[in-house]
Amino acid sequence: xxxxxxxxxxxxxxxxxxxxxxxxxxxxxxxxxxxxxxxxxxxxxxxxxxxxxxxxxxxxxxxxxxxxxxxxxxxxxxxxxxxxxxxxxxxxxxxxxxxxxxxxxxxxxxxxxxxxxxxxxxxxxxxxxxxxxxxxxxxxxxxxxxxxxxxxxxxxxxxxxxxxxxxxxxxxxxxxxxxxxxxxxxxxxxxxxxxxxxxxxxxxxxxxxxxxxxxxxxxxxxxxxxxxxxxxxxxxxxxxxxxxxxxxxxxxxxxxxxxxxxxx
Numbered sequence: 649x650x651x652x653x654x655x656x657x658x659x660x661x662x663x664x665x666x667x668x669x670x671x672x673x674x675x676x677x678x679x680x681x682x683x684x685x686x687x688x689x690x691x692x693x694x695x696x697x698x699x700x701x702x703x704x705x706x707x708x709x710x711x712x713x714x715x716x717x718x719x720x721x722x723x724x725x726x727x728x729x730x731x732x733x734x735x736x737x738x739x740x741x742x743x744x745x746x747x748x749x750x751x752x753x754x755x756x757x758x759x760x761x762x763x764x765x766x767x768x769x770x771x772x773x774x775x776x777x778x779x780x781x782x783x784x785x786x787x788x789x790x791x792x793x794x795x796x797x798x799x800x801x802x803x804x805x806x807x808x809x810x811x812x813x814x815x816x817x818x819x820x821x822x823x824x825x826x827x828x829x830x831x832x833x834x835x836x837x838x839x840x841x842x843x844x845x846x847x848x849x850x851x852x853x854x855x856x857x858x859x860x861x862x863x864x865x866x867x868x869x870x871x872x873x874x875x876x877x878x879x880x881x882x883x884x885x886x887x888x889x890x891x892x893x894x895x896x897x898x899x900x901x902x903x904x905x906x907x908x909x910x911x912x
Contacts, residue, residue: 657749661757662764665731669765676769683720683773687712690838706873711881713780714865715837717773718799722832722857724769725800726824728762729807732908733820755808755908759901762804763797770796783871791867798890799860802897806856809904835861841883856896863889 669675690712774792777784784792807824814820834848835857841849852858863886869878884892 654750654753657753658757658760661754662760665728665758665761666764668731669728669768676772680720680769680772682723683716684776686719687716687776706869706877706881710780710782710869710872711840711865712838713777713782714868715835715861717770717796717868718835718837718857718861718864719832720773721766721770721796721800721860722803723828725762725766725803726807726810726828728765728804729758729811730817730820732758732808732811733814733817736815751909752905755812755905758808758908759801759804759904762807763800766800766804767793767797770800777868781872782868784868785871788867788870792864795860795863795867795890798893798897799857799864802856802860802893802900805897805900805904809900809907812904812907812910831855831857834858836865836883837861840881842880856893856900858883859889859893859896 687709690708692709771793774784774789774796810823810827811820814823830851834852834855836852837857841852841858844852862883866878866882866886869881873881883889
């Protein structure tokens with residue numbers, strides 16, 4: 649019965665985060681507003697200036713769209729962990745920590761909840777694909793859902809790791825803003841990573857979001873451009889991206905659970 653008890657604890661924490669998010673329409677709209685704003689400003693604004701992608705076969709808006717989906721997943725996933733800091737400040741976390749369940753289960757429930765919420769945001773952005781002339785098959789959609797979920801789980805684990813060691817909302821937001829913007833901009837979401845300076849190439853290799861944006865772009869543009877053009881955009885085979893992303897997930901998840909278990 650013990651493992652069932654712990655699974656119920658994971659489910660309860662997951663359900664709480666999902667319900668809180670679904671009832672907060674302002675949060676949903678705000679989380680969508682920034683990616684859409686970036687898509688409009690950069691996609692439409694820079695398309696005339698960047699018109700030689702794939703020999704002119706790929707417009708910049710279509711190139712940018714996978715990065716915008718990754719952006720929605722990234723920021724929603726990481727900021728979902730702010731509820732840990734919020735609960736700590738208002739005393740709810742203390743009640744959770746004294747409950748007869750493992751703290752590991754609570755941490756896993758937070759990761760599962762944040763991943764689900766971030767996946768939902770990514771799906772909402774994915775609905776814009778037909779408007780941008782990007783055809784999608786059911787098989788593509790299924791693969792994209794799996795990739796978005798894995799990316800969301802990885803970045804939620806990173807957010808939980810930060811939140812478990814942060815004592816104030818101000819400190820959490822400062823850390824997240826300092827870390828997340830370079831992580832996003834170095835992922836190749838806004839520009840191709842081929843031909844960049846060597847130092848930027850190495851930073852991109854150390855960026856977990858690089859391995860989230862790359863496979864999403866490959867799958868999303870699979871039927872939008874020719875294989876020759878897709879080869880110029882591809883950084884790694886999708887299998888390599890997935891393996892590295894799972895490695896980053898474990899690298900963040902294990903210390904995040906450990907840090908949360910030591911929370912006082």
